Amino acid sequence: MVENIDLSLVDWSRGQFALTAMFHWIFVPLTLGLGYIVAIMETIYVKTGNPEWKRITKFWMNLFGINFAIGVATGIILEFQFGTNWSNYSWFVGDIFGAPLAIEGIMAFFMESTFIAVMFFGWDKVSRKFHLTSSWLTAIGANLSALWILVANAWMQNPVGMRFNPETARNEMENFWEVLFSPTAVNKFLHTTTSGFVLASIFVVGISAWFLLHKRDQMFAKKSIVVGSIFGLIATFMVIFTGDGAAKDIAKHQPMKLASMEGLYQGETGAPLMIYGFFSGSDEERLKEPKEDNFAFNIPVPGMLSFLANGDFDSYVPGIRDMLYGNDEHNILSFEERIKRGHVAQQTLKEFKDAEKNGNTTKYNSLKAKFNDKEWLNTYMKYFGYGTYYDPDPQKLKANVLELVPPVTIAFHSFHIMVGLGTLFVLVFLLLLFYTMKNKIEDTRWLLWVALWSIPLAYLAQQTGWLVAEVGRQPWVIQDMMNTRMAVSQIGTGAVQTTFWLFAITFVGLAIAEVKIMLTQIKKGPKEGGQ
Secondary structure: OHHHOOHHHHHHHHHHHHHHHHHHHHHHHHHHHHHHHHHHHHHHHHHHOOHHHHHHHHHHHHHHHHHHHHHHHHHHHHHHHHHHOOHHHHHHHHHHHHHHHHHHHHHHHHHHHHHHHHHHHOOOOOOHHHHHHHHHHHHHHHHHHHHHHHHHHHHHHOOOOEEEEOOOOEEEEOOHHHHHOOHHHHHHHHHHHHHHHHHHHHHHHHHHHHHHHOOOOHHHHHHHHHHHHHHHHHHHHHHHHHHHHHHHHHHHHOHHHHHHHHOOOOOEEOOOEEEEEEEOOOHHHHHHOOOOOOEEEEEEEOOHHHHHHHOOOOOEEOOHHHHHHOEHHHOEOOHHHHHHHHHHHHHHHHHHHHHHHHOOHHHHHHHHHHOOOHHHHHHOHHHHHHHHHOOOOHHHHHHHHHHHOOOHHHHHHHHHHHHHHHHHHHHHHHHHHHHHHOOOHHHOHHHHHHHHHHHHHHHHHHHHHHHHHHHOOOOEEEOOOEEHHHHOOOOOHHHHHHHHHHHHHHHHHHHHHHHHHHHHHHHHOOOHHHO
16 A cells, blocks of 8 residues: 555645644744733733833733734644645544634634734723733633644544544544543643743743843833743743653653654663763664664663653663564564554455445445454554555565654654753743842843843744654554555645745745844833833
């Protein structure tokens, strides 16, 4: 089945979706966090009646509005691509994947769109408390919007709450609440949104540092730094807590992703956590030629990966080669065996559809019973997506097995850059808060420069986090059920290439426009009297 698929179409479709998602993710995290920061600042204004806080609130609210508007444009394009570039995926799981996206549009998006109008144009037209309520509901609406999108993404990482219907050859939702409250969905939502809070906090303290470096609006900047630093510290500790939960969930449901994140080729008892390292050789060389040490340089913490994955320093963590070639001692099936079982599932479905078409009732009922048999489903249907890599030629089958390993180098470095930058941000928040409370922040110019340059680093942390989540699970669109080759629309490669470059030009233009508008607003500074 593999050789019949246009791989260039798959690559260009993946590239176009990645381009759109990465540009969209430039805008979303700032919206998630800055909305709450603005609401907190307005709460202080309503509680104290101090007009300085109204002035502060309006400044950050303007930046929130600019970012919100451009983020909406990229998000709409992203959702349309499920129908244009990934129609097989949308058809296969549309009953499940479409539900949270529909709720996002009906409930969350309309909620934030309604109250954002009051938030921006309701000053002095509605009561202070009603305006404050609108600001909070806008922030909550933005995060509810993220909730439903992340629930959909989490289901792709760990498909639950559904059943496969052989008559339609589609997956259908069986338990909505299982989809919504799966540990994968809960961890993904909390970890992703709180990381957005961290970025927004870095954004606030970094721009405030710019004002202090230029000796402008110093009281405004100090107050903003206090709010941003406290909010950022709380958010960072939440990111750490939810990251631990996410790691345990990945270890359970996506062990290949975990092994790739840590560059663990051979499973170990008491597996070490890598602080950082550099590989020797290419990904392909390390897979084909087993080595005792795959790192040219690394800093390990013995036993820590086992603890983070399983809560036990002496537990076994499977490596990449365990999943490629199997490990009987730890009951790990080889990918070759999974491919064969997936092939059985796909052939059974084909035979079932043929029996239905030919009116062979006896065979139809016999095969249909298999799709209701839990043991058969767990033995064969569980690996349905692997069947795409089946080949009767043993040598070609072994070659196809290697394609089930994600780009390890990208996943490893992305994960460690993300974690390293997160640690840096904790120090930045602590130091900014300390020197601001001591009223010495203006004299600590080196720290102000660090805060300012932390803004692009926060965006880098967001993008590397996205790479870990998505590149780390390749080649799966739906874990173990559907890969990118099965999911792609059968359209011309040229059409995808054309739209790729059109989107690239559009997104770069939007990003440049946002930066220019943002810089113009920042240079103007907060208006006097909060006007």
